[in-house]
Amino acid sequence: xxxxxxxxxxxxxxxxxxxxxxxxxxxxxxxxxxxxxxxxxxxxxxxxxxxxxxxxxxxxxxxxxxxxxxxxxxxxxxxxxxxxxxxxxxxxxxxxxxxxxxxxxxxxxxxxxxxxxxxxxxxxxxxxxxxxxxxxxxxxxxxxxxxxxxxxxxxxxxxxxxxxxxxxxxxxxxxxxxxxxxxxxxxxxxxxxxxxxxxxxxxxxxxxxxxxxxxxxxxxxxxxxxxxxxxxxxxxxxxxxxxxxxx
Amino acid sequence: xxxxxxxxxxxxxxxxxxxxxxxxxxxxxxxxxxxxxxxxxxxxxxxxxxxxxxxxxxxxxxxxxxxxxxxxxxxxxxxxxxxxxxxxxxxxxxxxxxxxxxxxxxxxxxxxxxxxxxxxxxxxxxxxxxxxxxxxxxxxxxxxxxxxxxxxxxxxxxxxxxxxxxxxxxxxxxxxxxxxxxxxxxxxxxxxxxxxxxxxxxxxxxxxxxxxxxxxxxxxxxxxxxxxxxxxxxxxxxxxxxxxxxxxxxxxxxxxxxxxxxxxxxxxxxxxxxxxxxxxxxxxxx
Numbered sequence: 001x002x003x004x005x006x007x008x009x010x011x012x013x014x015x016x017x018x019x020x021x022x023x024x025x026x027x028x029x030x031x032x033x034x035x036x037x038x039x040x041x042x043x044x045x046x047x048x049x050x051x052x053x054x055x056x057x058x059x060x061x062x063x064x065x066x067x068x069x070x071x072x073x074x075x076x077x078x079x080x081x082x083x084x085x086x087x088x089x090x091x092x093x094x095x096x097x098x099x100x101x102x103x104x105x106x107x108x109x110x111x112x113x114x115x116x117x118x119x120x121x122x123x124x125x126x127x128x129x130x131x132x133x134x135x136x137x138x139x140x141x142x143x144x145x146x147x148x149x150x151x152x153x154x155x156x157x158x159x160x161x162x163x164x165x166x167x168x169x170x171x172x173x174x175x176x177x178x179x180x181x182x183x184x185x186x187x188x189x190x191x192x193x194x195x196x197x198x199x200x201x202x203x204x205x206x207x208x209x210x211x212x213x214x215x216x217x218x219x220x221x222x223x224x225x226x227x228x229x230x231x232x233x234x235x236x237x238x239x240x241x242x243x244x245x246x247x
Numbered sequence: 248x249x250x251x252x253x254x255x256x257x258x259x260x261x262x263x264x265x266x267x268x269x270x271x272x273x274x275x276x277x278x279x280x281x282x283x284x285x286x287x288x289x290x291x292x293x294x295x296x297x298x299x300x301x302x303x304x305x306x307x308x309x310x311x312x313x314x315x316x317x318x319x320x321x322x323x324x325x326x327x328x329x330x331x332x333x334x335x336x337x338x339x340x341x342x343x344x345x346x347x348x349x350x351x352x353x354x355x356x357x358x359x360x361x362x363x364x365x366x367x368x369x370x371x372x373x374x375x376x377x378x379x380x381x382x383x384x385x386x387x388x389x390x391x392x393x394x395x396x397x398x399x400x401x402x403x404x405x406x407x408x409x410x411x412x413x414x415x416x417x418x419x420x421x422x423x424x425x426x427x428x429x430x431x432x433x434x435x436x437x438x439x440x441x442x443x444x445x446x447x448x449x450x451x452x453x454x455x456x457x458x459x460x461x462x463x464x465x466x467x468x469x470x471x472x473x474x475x476x477x478x479x480x481x482x483x484x485x486x487x488x489x490x491x492x493x494x495x496x497x498x499x500x501x502x503x504x505x506x507x508x509x510x511x512x513x514x515x516x517x518x519x520x521x522x523x524x525x526x527x528x529x530x531x532x533x
Contacts, residue, residue: 012429013532015479015507020429025472054272054475056499061475065269067510071532138275139473139499142384183383200274202374202384208274 009038011079013071014061019078021060027176029148031058032136036213037087045081055212056137094242095215098180098195100129100171101226106194113156113173113190125220127151128171128192133178133216143182143200143208147216150178162188169194171218196221196230197240215245249370250316250398254390258310258352261390262455263369266299268377268384272498278478279379280494282360282455282517284510286324289413290364293321293341295406300368300399301378303390305361307520309352310390312363314344318398319366319405325358325418325518339413341366341405358418358518367401381495417511418518421446425512425527428481430503433468442505446524447489455495458516460525463487468503476500479508491516 014020023034035055042053042062052063068074102125104110110121119127133147140146150173158174163186166172170181172189181187182199195218200208210216221229232238264287267280281287281304291300309327321341322329329336330351336342338361344350350363371378374385382388434442441464450459466487475498476482482490482502491508492500493516506527508516519525 013426014429014475014504015426015477016510018475018477020475022429022474027472048270052270052272054498056474057472059474061477063272063477137499138273139497140275142271142275144275205375206274207271207276207375211273 009082011075011082013068013075016067016071017064019062019068019071019075021062021078021082023058025058027057027136027148029134032134032148032213034087035060038082038085039212041081041085042078054137056139093211093213093215093245094209095132095217095245096210096240096242097217097219098197098240099221099225099229100193100195100218101221101223102128102193103223103226105223106167106170106226107192109159109172109190110192113154113192116156117153119153124154124192127154128173128178129218129220131217133218135210135212135214135216136177137212138208138210141182141185141200142202143210145179145199145210145216147178148176150176154178156190158188159190162186166191167194169196171195194226196226196233197238198233209240209242214242249400250314250318250365250367252365252396252398253313253315254310254392254394254396255313255349256311256351257390257392257394258305259308260306261310262304262380262388263301263371263378263396264304264380265301265368265378267379267494268375268381271375275498276375276384277381277456277495277497279377279381279455281362282494283324283362283418283514285414285417285514286360286362289339289411290321290323290362291368292411293323293339293406294319294364294366294401295403296364296366296368296401300364301371302365303363303369303396305352305363307355307359309361311352312350314348314350315346315395316398317343317345319343319401320350321364321405323362323364325361326356327358327361328353328356329361341407355520359520360517365398365401366403366405367399370397370399417515420515421524421526422528423512423515423525424509424530425481425506426509426530426532428504428507429474430468430471430483431505433503434505438464438466443527443529446526449519449521449523449525451521453519453521455493457493457496458491458519460489460491462489464489470501471503473499473501474504476504477507479510479513480504481506481508493517
């Protein structure tokens with residue numbers, strides 16, 4: 001069905017403190033681009049003391065700092081705002097280059113994936129570290145990046161039984177996505193490596209350098225390099241910097 | 248002069264809460280804040296505290312606290328038989344305490360969560376704009392024996408309750424006001440009828456993150472593409488379990504969001520304990 005024939009986007013209250021905007025359901029770069037465009041439009045039109053806008057794959061949530069006074073007025077205002085806007089190409093985002101050690105000691109599920117997908121370890125590593133990924137959103141844990149853009153040949157289901165503890169920095173694959181555990185936590189994704197970087201720091205404001213819409217590229221490092229970067233991170237010497245990126 | 252409180256016994260589960268962490272959902276940080284925001288606001292109002300001052304949220308079995316300095320306190324929300332120096336005191340009335348006085352709690356009479364406010368408010372570490380305790384965000388996430396909690400200086404007198412109308416009924420009422428959730432329309436007519444006509448019991452799995460209900464709702468709705476969730480979102484799992492997200496919930500979820508509690512619905516639910524009955528009452532926006 002053509003999207004122009006559907007009723008999307010829908011705008012409706014979700015409780016007394018938020019308004020939910022839903023676009024045609026889907027997990028794709030194109031869909032996310034649209035979502036991010038409207039997200040920045042809303043952020044430009046509402047002060048950040050009053051609202052926070054969060055996104056998922058095909059939804060936006062406008063979360064208010066207090067009760068919404070007149071919900072009908074507010075929904076109408078949002079509808080008007082988004083119906084008037086013309087989608088332009090995404091203006092600005094950042095690209096982060098992230099080291100990952102794919103040593104089997106960290107990549108505890110490399111063997112499983114290799115068997116399932118009939119790929120060598122090296123092929124898995126190349127397939128995983130070639131694409132430029134998009135941060136769809138941050139969720140599940142503070143600082144957990146949901147990354148889209150995983151090569152089809154690496155799509156693999158989550159573990160039947162989640163692990164009780166996945167270590168901090170673990171790089172995993174869950175269905176069509178890849179992501180990094182910002183702290184040790186229970187988790188069901190297939191683990192292929194480890195990044196020595198910090199992805200969430202509660203003592204920094206903002207606590208994460210990443211925002212939905214940003215880009216991520218992984219580069220393989222050896223165990224020694226992993227150890228070295230870990231040390232630099234600990235000493236506060238490693239500075240993760242984003243590069244300006246034109247989609 | 249700064250005042251302090253010493254934790255002699257931690258009780259079951261207590262945390263420090265202010266009005267919550269606003270602006271960090273985009274980094275995956277939960278909002279937190281008091282489970283029952285009505286009782287929280289009431290406590291600060293009675294003491295003439297600035298709105299949103301940090302209080303102690305006390306769950307079911309209260310702690311034993313020793314005051315090291317003089318101050319004023321008030322307790323709102325659940326009635327957990329609070330006592331000063333073993334003499335029972337009443338909820339929603341300000342009391343003066345002095346050095347050495349001990350606050351303790353007895354049996355639970357009504358509700359689930361009490362709020363202890365001190366004139367001036369608790370002065371604990373602020374992380375990402377909020378004092379609300381949450382594991383891995385704040386250094387502490389539950390009250391521990393031996394802790395010393397600092398109280399801000401207060402120059403105003405408690406307002407008292409003379410001018411405040413208190414709704415004492417809301418935490419014993421089983422009615423939970425709800426709105427239709429984003430996936431409400433996926434429910435069959437039979438499911439809608441069942442959800443809105445029967446009572447549900449609070450499951451043993453209930454905490455600041457989510458409260459589950461005991462009864463299973465036969466369900467064929469498939470999981471949705473992960474979407475935003477907030478406190479008060481009622482999810483229906485493929486196995487038919489109803490999960491009501493609360494103040495410490497994650498920011499996204501993949502189960503159909505069939506209902507959304509109103510703010511007063513969340514506050515009422517926050518006062519329910521395992522085995523309590525709740526009945527959803529659907530409403531439209533005013």
